[in-house]
Amino acid sequence: MRCKQQAPFPLLLLEDGYIKENVYHTIRNAILDGRISTGIKLPSTRALAEMMSISRNSVIAGFERLIDEGYLYTKKGSGTYVCANIPDELIRTISHSQTISQPQYSTLNLNPLVATLSALWDKSRPNTNKRQMFNIGIGCVDQFPHELWGRLLGRVWRRSKQAIPNFNHPDGYLPLKKLLVDYVRSTRGVHCNEKQIIIVNGTQQAINLVAKVLLKQGDNVWLDDPSYDSARAILTAAGAEISPIPSDQEGMDITYGATHYGTAKLIYATPSHQFPLGTTLSLPRRLALLDWAQQNNAWIFEDDYNSEFRFLSKPIQALQGLDNHQRVIYAGTFSKMMYPGFRLGFLIVPEILSEAFTMMKYYSDSHCGYLEQAALAQFIQEGHYARHVRKIRKICHDRQNTFFNAINHSLSHIFNVQMTDSGIHTVCWIKAGYDINLILEQCRSLGFGAQPLSRYCIQNQNHNAILFGYAAHCENDIVDNIKLLSEKLCNIYPS
Structure with a gap:
């Protein structure tokens, strides 16, 4: 000593x-x-x-x-x-x-899937800072009604003395589930009862549960190419074999999938707003997908993550509402309309699968938190959610138009902007003669969270585009930051 x-x-x-x-x-x-x-x-x-x-x-x-x-x-x-x-x-x-010497990563005897997922993780990990300008997947967070939400949480808390110690329902808070039945029926044309609804901690948990309930090691899964990278990672981690299906202006190419990957057990689809391209699955392809799933005993996971952000027309009926054979598992989320940290979503499963999904939810994390579910039920029941959706649609549409006009005013010589009738991000295709890596480098130097389309591609080589999220930013900030990018790029590419 x-x-x-x-x-x-x-x-x-x-x-x-x-x-x-x-x-x-x-x-x-x-x-x-x-x-x-x-x-x-x-x-x-x-x-x-x-x-x-x-x-x-x-x-x-x-x-x-x-x-x-x-x-x-x-x-x-x-x-x-x-x-x-x-x-x-x-x-x-x-x-x-x-x-002290550290063990080599390769000698830790980890699950081999960790190494398989590392490449996908390396693409997404640097972009987890949600405060960046033009980040992807974030709604109009500045419009969230904080004070109202705080009052609802306070009210639920004051009334929760008996409920909190006794709440342990793995499938979710029953009053919320009953309200969701009416909501999705009226807004999305979905047919269900409260027994079919499983409250989950966001879309990623929904995908995890689907993989655990429906897939075996090595099962084939269709995925749009390009597509949601987290869905690809989760399904890969579950041991699925990913089959990339080309996506065009009519959405996923069902004929291609049936011809090349006829043994698929699950189709992951975003029919109302294809991620990331923003297209809509056409009615003939919707019907073809439902028919193929029925004939081949396959399941369809419908990720309806963005349906409420439709600006000029009524939301398109969910695929689940067209399904006469109970082959569709429907997933909805509140995080886009509320805020990213609001980790509540829901699954609507065929009745025959309800018990299996409830059991798997229980063994995943027991149940979702009581307070947020109860407050959300109040938010919906009192009409606040419907009013919030109407308000956000208008604001988001204005911000989309502002972004479109700013790009066309300052950067039309570099970008072709892909406009859609919905969504919270825009795909900007880069014209010939411009280097996407150099443009991305300038975006990063400005602190932008814009993402290359290649991040979401599996085999597709037509990815000379950048995604810009616009919904989280006021119109002045959008204009000012596009001007900054224009100044940066004009120094490199003088007109």
């Missing part, structure tokens, strides 16, 4: 963050890396609080935790000391942790 430190108590500086936690970590790390020797007496809590320019209560809380864990002890009438029996081996291990 080293001798006691005789020098004055070292100056300790807190890092940014939660102060009580940092008092604990600051002193603990100073002990373990040798800046404070074992056996030394610490300054009083009052003196240390003054030294660190924080409240005395924060220091007391940190001391109490260190005493509980055996780093410090007190002598009555004398003060607080660093324990003398902290092993040298522990101190050396911590203080020299930077020199």
Whole structure:
């Protein structure tokens, strides 16, 4: 054991963050890396609080935790000391942790699927910062009614004394499910009862549940090419064999899929608003897909993630509403209309599958949180959600037009903008003679979250385009940032 430190108590500086936690970590790390020797007496809590320019209560809380864990002890009438029996081996291990060799990633004996997914993860991981300009998949978050939502949460909380301890329904909060039956029937033409609805933590959990209930290792799954990259990753992680199906102006090419991948067990589709191209699956192809699924005992996962963002025409009836053979599993989400962190969605499954999906939901995470489900039920029942949807549609359409006009005014020599009647992002095709990598580099330098179309492609090579999300930004910000991009690109490509 080293001798006691005789020098004055070292100056300790807190890092940014939660102060009580940092008092604990600051002193603990100073002990373990040798800046404070074992056996030394610490300054009083009052003196240390003054030294660190924080409240005395924060220091007391940190001391109490260190005493509980055996780093410090007190002598009555004398003060607080660093324990003398902290092993040298522990101190050396911590203080020299930077020199400890780490095992090679390839030797960790992980599930091989981890390596399979790494390439997809590398594409998406740098873009998880949802605060970026023109990021993808975010609705009009600045229009969310925070105060109203807070009042609803408060009301539910005050009334929840009996409900919270007893809520454990894996399929969801029954009043919310009953309201959703009426809502999807009137807005999406979906036919169901509350027994068919499973409340889930967003679309990604919905895809996970579908994979767990319906697929075996090696089963074939149709996926649009290009398509939602997280769906591809989740289904790959479940052991599915992904079959890329070309998508054109009429949506997924059903004839191509039937000809080339006739043994598919599941078709993942976004018929109302193909992601990421924004097209709509034509009625002949919808009927062909339903017929093929029935004849081949296959299931269709209908991801209706964007149906409420239709601006000039009524929402197209969901594929599920045309299904006479109970082959469609329908998924809806609230995160686009509410905010990204609102992790509630729902599945509508054929009645024969209801028990299996409820069981799998229970063994995945038991159930979704009570408070948000109950507040959402109030939000819908009192008419707030319908009003919010009408408001968001108009604002989002205005922002789409603003983006379209800004691109055509400042960057029409570089981009062809693909406009659609719905959605919260736009595909900008790059004209001949311009380098997409160079343009993306300028977007990144401006802090844009715009994404290359190639991120969502499997085999499709026609991906010389960039996706810009516009819904989360006011019109002035859209115009100003397109001007900034134009200035950057004009320095490289003078007109």
